[in-house]
Amino acid sequence: MFVSARSFEEYRSMFSLSESDLSLRILDCPGGAASFVAGAGERGVDAIAADPRYGPDRKTLGTLALRENEHKHRELLEHREDFVWTWFDGPEQYTRLRSHSARVFDADIRTRPERYVDGALPDLPFPDRSFDLVLSSHLLFSYGRQLNEDFHRRSLLELVRLSRWQVRIYPLFLHLDFKRYPALDRMRAMLAEYNVTSRVERVEYAFDPGDQEMLILECAERSALPQDEPEPASGSGSYDPVRWRHLESPARSGGLP
Ligand SMILES: C[S@@+](CC[C@H](N)C(=O)[O-])C[C@H]1O[C@@H](n2cnc3c(N)ncnc32)[C@H](O)[C@@H]1O
Numbered sequence: 297m298f299v300s301a302r303s304f305e306e307y308r309s310m311f312s313l314s315e316s317d318l319s320l321r322i323l324d325c326p327g328g329a330a331s332f333v334a335g336a337g338e339r340g341v342d343a344i345a346a347d348p349r350y351g352p353d354r355k356t357l358g359t360l361a362l363r364e365n366e367h368k369h370r371e372l373l374e375h376r377e378d379f380v381w382t383w384f385d386g387p388e389q390y391t392r393l394r395s396h397s398a399r400v401f402d403a404d405i406r407t408r409p410e411r412y413v414d415g416a417l418p419d420l421p422f423p424d425r426s427f428d429l430v431l432s433s434h435l436l437f438s439y440g441r442q443l444n445e446d447f448h449r450r451s452l453l454e455l456v457r458l459s460r461w462q463v464r465i466y467p468l469f470l471h472l473d474f475k476r477y478p479a480l481d482r483m484r485a486m487l488a489e490y491n492v493t494s495r496v497e498r499v500e501y502a503f504d505p506g507d508q509e510m511l512i513l514e515c516a517e518r519s520a521l522p523q524d525e526p527e528p529a530s531g532s533g534s535y536d537p538v539r540w541r542h543l544e545s546p547a548r549s550g551g552l553p
Pocket residue numbers: 297298299300301302325326327328329330346347348349415416417418432433434435
């Protein structure tokens with residue numbers, strides 16, 4: 297699986313992030329070598345990334361993404377007509393922006409290591425409802441040929457568990473297959489059983505043909521999930537790898553933002 301390095305601006309466009317969305321506490325999973333969290337930090341946005349590659353080899357990820365960019369650049373030059381050039385204006389700009397993004401990621405993971413948490417779906421190391429908004433790009437649905445339906449079901453429920461408001465997932469197409477993840481409707485029906493409503497929205501971002509939709513899951517009114525943590529005994533704390541801003545402020549009501 298590629299370790300890609302999408303930028304803060306790509307995330308804004310893939311997930312239609314408004315200024316109001318960016319005032320929330322955000323999880324990016326999988327973060328890969330994307331510079332969303334770094335760009336968020338520069339703008340004072342409270343964001344955390346999680347990825348299984350943030351273990352002991354985390355400092356090699358930026359270099360790996362740069363190498364993958366070089367490989368991708370050759371592919372883009374050879375197959376230019378297979379991609380949509382409305383968001384990027386061509387292979388040169390694509391590679392320049394992605395390489396810049398990998399470098400921004402690399403600097404940020406070194407200077408703010410606490411923002412990058414080693415964790416893998418479907419079991420992430422955060423307490424229930426740790427974030428307001430959860431973003432997930434280029435893993436679920438994209439790798440639907442490699443990751444089975446049970447993984448998707450458990451991962452979707454895990455992302456829902458962590459969100460107090462919404463989960464947004466992009467894209468809905470299978471990687472290199474240019475058609476929608478075939479079990480999407482089944483996943484949406486499964487989520488509806490937990491009172492998680494969902495809708496597909498068109499986004500401005502475009503690159504792989506057809507990839508112009510995201511799925512939004514509304515989590516505020518969800519019912520209990522199989523993996524919800526038991527209520528902690530009073531006075532005991534659960535694992536909390538960073539300082540959770542929202543735990544220090546008065547609780548927000550369901551209808552964020
Ligand atoms: C194609 S990259 C996408 C990264 C980033 N979202 C972006 O758009 O640039 C896929 C990422 O998924 C991560 N990954 C693989 N298996 C995972 C799992 N079980 N849970 C979370 N992340 C996983 C990989 O380590 C890799 O960084």
